[in-house]
Amino acid sequence: MIEIKNLVKKFDSFTAVNNLNLTVDSGEIFGFLGPNGAGKTTTVKMIAGIMFPTLGEIIVDGINVSKNPYEAKKKIAYIPDEPFVYPNLTAREFLRLIADIYEIDRKQADKSIEEYLSKFELLDRADKLLGSFSHGMKQKVMVAGVLMRNPKVILFDEPTVGLDPKSVKNFKEMIVSQTKKGVSVFMCTHILEMAEKICGRVGIIYEGKMVSCGPVEEILRVKNKNSLEDAFLEFTK
Numbered sequence: 001m002i003e004i005k006n007l008v009k010k011f012d013s014f015t016a017v018n019n020l021n022l023t024v025d026s027g028e029i030f031g032f033l034g035p036n037g038a039g040k041t042t043t044v045k046m047i048a049g050i051m052f053p054t055l056g057e058i059i060v061d062g063i064n065v066s067k068n069p070y071e072a073k074k075k076i077a078y079i080p081d082e083p084f085v086y087p088n089l090t091a092r093e094f095l096r097l098i099a100d101i102y103e104i105d106r107k108q109a110d111k112s113i114e115e116y117l118s119k120f121e122l123l124d125r126a127d128k129l130l131g132s133f134s135h136g137m138k139q140k141v142m143v144a145g146v147l148m149r150n151p152k153v154i155l156f157d158e159p160t161v162g163l164d165p166k167s168v169k170n171f172k173e174m175i176v177s178q179t180k181k182g183v184s185v186f187m188c189t190h191i192l193e194m195a196e197k198i199c200g201r202v203g204i205i206y207e208g209k210m211v212s213c214g215p216v217e218e219i220l221r222v223k224n225k226n227s228l229e230d231a232f233l234e235f236t237k
């Protein structure tokens with residue numbers, strides 16, 4: 001579903017992403033791990049088509065993201081680390097706007113909006129301005145906006161930052177249920193325990209280079225460690 005080939009991103013002479021190669025299958029949850037500044041957000045922005053690679057290419061569901069961004073973006077949903085919402089729209093208005101942009105049938109959209117607002121316990125806030133929402137509430141509205149679109153690929157950058165424990169649990173269940181429908185999830189995270197629990201494979205990026213990639217058990221075996229935390233620290237020494 002996602003194919004990344006020889007991906008390079010330079011900012012002037014600094015190489016933030018250095019020759020990354022990776023594929024993520026349909027229905028797979030891929031965890032992208034790495035220390036601060038390793039190149040995770042830069043990579044995810046290039047997959048989302050909002051930052052251009054210096055070299056290399058990214059194919060999503062057979063579509064080249066740089067050459068055909070409009071078509072590719074219809075299949076991709078991106079949730080950035082800082083939730084972006086229009087402060088002067090209500091939650092319901094914001095979700096309707098997304099539904100209109102992505103040409104979702106109004107009736108179907110209204111049904112999904114109610115469903116997701118209820119799932120995220122935001123029904124009583126549906127008609128309040130987003131500017132008054134907490135960080136976690138904005139994040140939930142963003143997630144609702146993404147799921148409503150039925151994307152083929154979901155890109156998350158630090159998805160659970162600011163979510164309370166119950167919402168994190170909901171989030172994990174929701175991610176797993178998406179993959180049952182064949183959705184691919186690419187998730188940057190610092191929460192190794194979550195990566196261990198829900199990701200089929202993880203990749204560790206360090207100074208722009210992928211230093212390890214595979215199922216968690218394999219990564220532990222390579223460094224002869226019992227926990228992902230210990231293996232991670234070893235790979236990023």
Ligand SMILES: Nc1ncnc2c1ncn2[C@@H]1O[C@H](COP(=O)(O)OP(=O)(O)OP(=O)(O)O)[C@@H](O)[C@H]1O
Pocket residue numbers: 011016034035036037038039040041042043
């Ligand atoms: N627009 C930019 N201009 C210059 N340098 C940038 C830009 N965006 C990112 N970088 C640099 O690229 C490197 C990778 O940054 P990136 O945001 O991808 O890291 P990250 O792995 O997401 O880190 P974190 O875990 O802190 O979110 C960093 O050194 C960062 O300073």
Ligand SMILES: [Mg+2]
Pocket residue numbers: 040041042081157
């Ligand atoms: Mg980042």
